[in-house]
Amino acid sequence: xxxxxxxxxxxxxxxxxxxxxxxxxxxxxxxxxxxxxxxxxxxxxxxxxxxxxxxxxxxxxxxxxxxxxxxxxxxxxxxxxxxxxxxxxxxxxxxxxxxxxxxxxxxxxxxxxxxxxxxxxxxxxxxxxxxxxxxxxxxxxxxxxxxxxxxxxxxxxxxxxxxxxxxxxxxxxxxxxxxxxxxxxxxxxxxxxxxxxx
Amino acid sequence: xxxxxxxxxxxxxxxxxxxxxxxxxxxxxxxxxxxxxxxxxxxxxxxxxxxxxxxxxxxxxxxxxxxxxxxxxxxxxxxxxxxxxxxxxxxxxxxxxxxxxxxxxxxxxxxxxxxxxxxxxxxxxxxxxxxxxxxxxxxxxxxxxxxxxxxxxxxxxxxxxxxxxxxxxxxxxxxxxxxxxxxxxxxxxxxxxxxxxx
Ligand SMILES: [Zn+2]
Ligand SMILES: [Zn+2]
Numbered sequence: 001x002x003x004x005x006x007x008x009x010x011x012x013x014x015x016x017x018x019x020x021x022x023x024x025x026x027x028x029x030x031x032x033x034x035x036x037x038x039x040x041x042x043x044x045x046x047x048x049x050x051x052x053x054x055x056x057x058x059x060x061x062x063x064x065x066x067x068x069x070x071x072x073x074x075x076x077x078x079x080x081x082x083x084x085x086x087x088x089x090x091x092x093x094x095x096x097x098x099x100x101x102x103x104x105x106x107x108x109x110x111x112x113x114x115x116x117x118x119x120x121x122x123x124x125x126x127x128x129x130x131x132x133x134x135x136x137x138x139x140x141x142x143x144x145x146x147x148x149x150x151x152x153x154x155x156x157x158x159x160x161x162x163x164x165x166x167x168x169x170x171x172x173x174x175x176x177x178x179x180x181x182x183x184x185x186x187x188x189x190x191x192x193x194x195x196x197x198x
Numbered sequence: 199x200x201x202x203x204x205x206x207x208x209x210x211x212x213x214x215x216x217x218x219x220x221x222x223x224x225x226x227x228x229x230x231x232x233x234x235x236x237x238x239x240x241x242x243x244x245x246x247x248x249x250x251x252x253x254x255x256x257x258x259x260x261x262x263x264x265x266x267x268x269x270x271x272x273x274x275x276x277x278x279x280x281x282x283x284x285x286x287x288x289x290x291x292x293x294x295x296x297x298x299x300x301x302x303x304x305x306x307x308x309x310x311x312x313x314x315x316x317x318x319x320x321x322x323x324x325x326x327x328x329x330x331x332x333x334x335x336x337x338x339x340x341x342x343x344x345x346x347x348x349x350x351x352x353x354x355x356x357x358x359x360x361x362x363x364x365x366x367x368x369x370x371x372x373x374x375x376x377x378x379x380x381x382x383x384x385x386x387x388x389x390x391x392x393x394x395x396x
Contacts, residue, residue, distance in 0.1 A: 001289065003261040003266065005250060006251060012244065015236030018224070023216060028247070032260055033305070035213055043240075046244075048203065048206075049204065049207040050234050062201065063201040070199075088227055091200060107231070
């Protein structure tokens with residue numbers, strides 16, 4: 001039937017999210033028969049990326065540099081810090097063009113049941129950053145899901161004692177929705193309509 | 199925004215069929231943040247496969263060996279040869295368990311408009327194989343599409359002078375459909391109901 005190496009390739013392609021057995025098969029045949037150069041390119045870039053991409057030392061987003069393009073850009077507003085839960089959320093906000101400040105990217109959300117506490121998602125590093133930078137406002141842009149809300153409240157409690165304005169993006173994002181999939185207009189609305197965190 | 203290497207990775211993932219910008223982004227973030235080992239495995243297996251998988255010397259299907267598992271299996275019926283248009287079609291027939299003979303896998307279908315003639319899809323090698331082997335029946339299992347039918351007729355014409363039984367799988371496969379997506383039962387039906395090629 002299928003050769004061992006071909007079976008291995010189909011299996012390996014299934015690590016990709018959303019790729020089932022049929023898609024993996026189709027991808028393998030396509031690369032081997034019709035796009036060997038594209039496949040080689042993918043193999044090389046993937047190895048390079050996994051080897052060299054790590055966290056930005058300041059905001060924890062994905063980058064191969066010590067500091068990402070946003071953290072190293074002096075024209076970004078250093079007095080506002082937006083907390084997001086993933087690189088996809090950060091990218092969605094950047095693409096909306098509605099925000100000019102800095103970010104801090106958590107690694108997901110608090111989930112005590114899965115043993116994911118504040119340190120695992122980077123909240124300690126967030127606190128260090130807030131203490132070190134002249135931050136006047138922290139915008140909590142965690143997803144409006146149960147875990148996102150819980151994470152936002154946890155951070156809000158930690159910052160409550162400090163004289164920092166604490167806001168939460170609010171209007172326009174449907175409850176239970178994922179920030180990553182919201183259009184730019186809605187995100188702009190959510191930023192402009194942000195409310196004091198209670 | 200996204201680092202150059204991250205952008206390269208997302209671009210490289212888009213060579214995969216069915217993967218648009220959003221999926222590629224999701225795949226890149228997933229591999230970098232949550233499955234580095236799976237990503238490394240994919241990179242390595244992909245390089246290995248692209249380097250080592252070629253055509254079976256006899257039937258032209260994908261394999262890293264000189265002869266594929268079917269061609270090198272002496273228990274397969276050497277007197278019947280089934281012509282298919284892709285490795286996916288060959289696999290679908292094998293998985294149906296309805297066929298015990300040999301295969302010849304064409305590289306797609308004839309398409310004079312795109313400059314794809316008999317040699318490009320391996321028809322010359324098919325003729326050599328038929329001349330060399332004690333083949334008594336050739337089953338034309340090309341897809342029942344316009345190009346597949348044209349390819350089947352072309353092969354039938356070449357073999358018409360020889361004392362070889364020429365059949366075409368027929369019943370059960372919807373016209374315009376793709377063999378790869380037909381269930382095993384339907385394929386079994388199509389094999390059993392095959393007709394003399396006119
Ligand atoms: Zn950064
Ligand atoms: Zn073979």
